[in-house]
Amino acid sequence: MAKLQQTLDDVRSIELDNAFYVEDGTWIESLTVASNTEFDPETVLEEISGVSLFYSSKIPTASEELEIRRLTILANESYPFILSLILRQEAIPNRIVLQNDVFEIVATTRDWDQFRSMADEVQETLGEFELLSVTQNEEPGEPLDSGRLTEVLVSKLTSDQLEVLETAYNHGYFDVPRETSETDLADELDITQSTINERLRTAERTLLELIYGPRE
Missing domain, CATH: 3.30.70 (Alpha-Beta Plaits)
Structure with missing residues (x-):
């Protein structure tokens, strides 16, 4: 590596x-x-x-x-x-x-x-080791293979949704506190703020449906 x-x-x-x-x-x-x-x-x-x-x-x-x-x-x-x-x-x-x-x-x-x-x-x-955090869990978690998860997730999103998510992530929209706003993202992608909001919410819903299943 x-x-x-x-x-x-x-x-x-x-x-x-x-x-x-x-x-x-x-x-x-x-x-x-x-x-x-x-x-x-x-x-x-x-x-x-x-x-x-x-x-x-x-x-x-x-x-x-x-x-x-x-x-x-x-x-x-x-x-x-x-x-x-x-x-x-x-x-x-x-x-x-x-x-x-x-x-x-x-x-x-x-x-x-x-x-x-x-x-x-x-x-x-x-020669070097830094402990970032420790969490006590009942379940050990799966060994590796998160890359396959990435492949599955992105295959479920449209190119427009991927573009908005990638831009939002790269500009710190999901950071706490946020480093950018939906208005800034709209300016960056040259689309309306309402379109940004719609694509973000739709992408988030799609990802959550993969975890919890579609709502009845």
């Missing part, structure tokens, strides 16, 4: 959606790559030793300034591989994403002692 980030010119994030160990340090990995510019996965991966492309698909977006691709690759991961560090502690990796040279990890452990053991090994091996 780190080598791929270094090879791409303008990458936003690289998320590890799934991985299966083969042998001798080789893994089959599924990655979701978001970039500010178009890129050819096969050409990019040719520059990385020990990595070959198995399959690539493009996830639709409404923005010309964003390209999202889901890659399935065969990669020889030298130690330490961040996923193997987590699995060695028998923790569940819920999310692993690389952004701005920093790995952000969401993992589930049985208890605090197991978490401390995992954190100590990560810090000892990689």
Whole structure:
């Protein structure tokens, strides 16, 4: 993941959606790559030793300034591989994403002692570890594969809805407190404020229906 980030010119994030160990340090990995510019996965991966492309698909977006691709690759991961560090502690990796040279990890452990053991090994091996938050849950959460969720969600939205959501997100509309208004979004997209409001509400309803099902 780190080598791929270094090879791409303008990458936003690289998320590890799934991985299966083969042998001798080789893994089959599924990655979701978001970039500010178009890129050819096969050409990019040719520059990385020990990595070959198995399959690539493009996830639709409404923005010309964003390209999202889901890659399935065969990669020889030298130690330490961040996923193997987590699995060695028998923790569940819920999310692993690389952004701005920093790995952000969401993992589930049985208890605090197991978490401390995992954190100590990560810090000892990689040299740095910062705890952002801890939550106690009854359910452990699913291991990885959030990239597939992204693919499913965007396939349910129209291009107009995707454009409004992406613009709103990129301009801080969903931040707390908000960094922009519907009026600003309307000016940015050159459409009316009522259209912005309608597309946002329709997109939000579509996403909620995927979670809760349509209302009767």
